[in-house]
Amino acid sequence: MSAREQGNPTTTMQFIENKTYDEIMVGDSAELTRTLKPQDIELFAVMSGDVNPAHVDAEYARTDMFHGVIAHGMWGGALISAVLGTELPGPGTIFLDQSLSFKAPVGLGDTVTVRVEVSEKLEQGRLLMACTCLNQDGETAIDGVATVIAPRDKVHRPRAVLPEIHLHAQGAxxxxxxxxxxxxxxxxxxxxxxxxxxxxxxxxxxxxxxxxxxxxxxxxxxxxxxxxxxxxxxxxxxxxxxxxxxxxxxxxxxxxxxxxxxxxxxxxxxxxxxxxxxxxxxxxxxTERRMSHVYVLDVPTYPKPLLITDAAINIYPDLAMKRDIVQNAIDLGLALGIEVPKVAILSAVETVNPRIASTVDAAALCKMADRGQITGGLLDGPLAFDNAISPAAVAAKGIVSDVAGIADILVAPDLEAANMIAKQLIYLAGADAAGIVLGARVPVILTSRADSAVSRLASCALAQLFISHQTPAVP
Incomplete structure (x- = not known):
């Protein structure tokens, strides 16, 4: 359940409940099923510090005769612990001992069913639990025994809402x-x-x-x-x-x-x-084209490069200047290999309001694209920032658009807005920033003292890719 759902009174609250020692009978069982995904491996490696290539490198794992795959038994052991702590006996369980044998490897995409069963009730509230992990083919990947102390008191409480985790490889x-x-x-x-x-x-x-x-x-x-x-x-x-x-x-x-x-x-x-x-x-x-600056940001929470313009050259651009600003950004997007760059023309709202000049400009730019005055990209606007980059916001507002929620390029109303958007993403969201000025006879690579080494290289890559894309291939 998401945090938004938790705050919504119409959402059914989810609870977690245990079985006490007195309630438990020999033969009682519980299970869960989980498919191993790349992010599971990455998150486990981040939390444990285990960067053994047999566990985190798929290519290496395929050549490793013992493992043969990327996953290992500790992931299965963690799932067994999850069943014991949340299902049977459940909340309040104290883990004492565990002995597991790893029978078969588990790889990315494999589906594992973890099952625990009470095999014996011991003194002092202790339970002997038989633990098994089966893959999607019914083969035993893990089996073993765990000893736990079952809770004496009944627990029935809301299930904890886990934070949303975004794994990001810096500079990827x-x-x-x-x-x-x-x-x-x-x-x-x-x-x-x-x-x-x-x-x-x-x-x-x-x-x-x-x-x-x-x-x-x-x-x-x-x-x-x-x-x-x-x-x-x-x-x-x-x-x-x-x-x-x-x-x-x-x-x-x-x-x-x-x-x-x-x-x-x-x-x-x-x-x-x-x-x-x-x-x-x-x-x-x-040149005949207005010069403009384009940031290319690597944002940890966004699945692709995000272009933002113009944050450095044109302070309060008029409609004609914005046409060139948009075209420059599209040309860069094409040079970066984006087949049809999706361009969101930003404002404070997603409807045209004559009292907000940027909404009128956005509508005009979209019409200019319809008439071939802007080429190579797909435009929509006005769009508020959330509607440009968040599919959830688009769905909540019922916006029908091929750009909204998945934009490649954000065109801000003016330099102040563009600069603040970019700097907020850099300093609050941990984005890396590369930048370039287009519209002159040659690209101008702009770097900042705050740029990382990889950002500086990326800025040079932008110029190299742009020049290569603009230069006709020699037959």
């Missing part, structure tokens, strides 16, 4: 993005003012990964000092010596205009300082 979504770049050519990239160990290391790590060929642009002495601090060598890397960060930004943009690099990467200068050179009307990198 980003690892897939990085793996997708393995066959791609590295991108010659101007790294602007990498004058601290963190930003320089991020660029050199991406080079080592084969994602970029860095051209380091900034004061030579500061870059060399950063390399010494990080314990990294600059041998083999091109370095363009510029006196300060403003000059480095201008020089990096000039390298793009001359065709010598295909991407920019932010170093230890401020984002505004870099973007000022990028958006310059005369010497910058403007």
């Amino acid at each position: 979504q980003y690892a897939r993005l990085i793996d997708a770049t393995e066959a791609l050519e590295p991108v010659r990239t101007a790294v602007v003012h990498p004058c601290d160990a963190l930003s320089l290391t991020g660029a050199l790590d991406a080079a080592h990964q084969g994602m970029i060929l860095p051209v380091l642009v900034g004061p030579r002495t500061k870059i060399e000092a950063a390399a010494q601090e990080a314990g990294r060598s600059l041998d083999g890397f091109e370095l363009v010596d510029m006196p300060h960060s403003h000059a480095a930004a201008a020089a990096a943009v000039a390298l793009v205009r001359s065709g010598k690099v295909k991407a920019l990467m932010k170093g230890s200068l401020h984002t505004d300082e870099l973007m000022e050179a990028v958006v310059d009307d005369t010497l910058g990198l403007r």
Whole structure:
């Protein structure tokens, strides 16, 4: 029963009840059936610290002659304990001793029926319990005996509501993005003012990964000092010596205009300082497309990468700007391998209200997509944040949509909203964040001092995947 159900007076309360020593007869029995799922193995490993590859690595387990599978007897033992503590004798049972023999392995997808039976009533309230685990084929996986002290007092109380558990491998979504770049050519990239160990290391790590060929642009002495601090060598890397960060930004943009690099990467200068050179009307990198920033978040509670835009460039975009912001995000989604990116245009409500301008813009953007002014994605809006990412919220409100609840892209009404959504997910939900600016002649890789190493690599992967997707294949 979920916490929501518990708080709903119309939901039937579930109870847990025991059988006392005096009520129990020899031959009484109880059982439960459970199918072994990957998350069971993962959760057991997290709680126990058991990371034996024979238990947690399916590929290794298949080559292990003794186990032959990923699961092991302790999982079955835990299920036996659950039956004894919740069914027979039930709440109040004291576990004294257990002797089990493991007859056959249990693998992912196997269904196990655990049965306990009272075989003997002993003195001082003790019971001898025969314990058996059978797989779906009726084969005995575990058998043995447990000794318990049965409760003397009757217990009848509400069943505890267990918390919802989300298991998340840190950086798993980003690892897939990085793996997708393995066959791609590295991108010659101007790294602007990498004058601290963190930003320089991020660029050199991406080079080592084969994602970029860095051209380091900034004061030579500061870059060399950063390399010494990080314990990294600059041998083999091109370095363009510029006196300060403003000059480095201008020089990096000039390298793009001359065709010598295909991407920019932010170093230890401020984002505004870099973007000022990028958006310059005369010497910058403007195109007919409005520039915009896209976060690609790896959120522990969301099953796929979540793109959020625009959290860094356009403060209060009008409808025309939003069209470009949406198109930039769709183009990135396509480059990441999303077949048809699902785009949720966010507002505070899911209905059009003339007094809330963002709802009117959302409706207009959806109509623009219908008319081919926005292509490649599936749009819906206005949608409130919960209706964009939560199937439960969508079902509760009866929203019929191919986007609601399963969005790939969230388009916020303005920079403030986008920035707050992204930062809340990062700092409250433990999301990792990669980011990129699109709409200029080349992608601009934006990183933050708070970014993890894998986030920095993921930002480079975004640029590499985007450039590869935009470049026509050579026949």
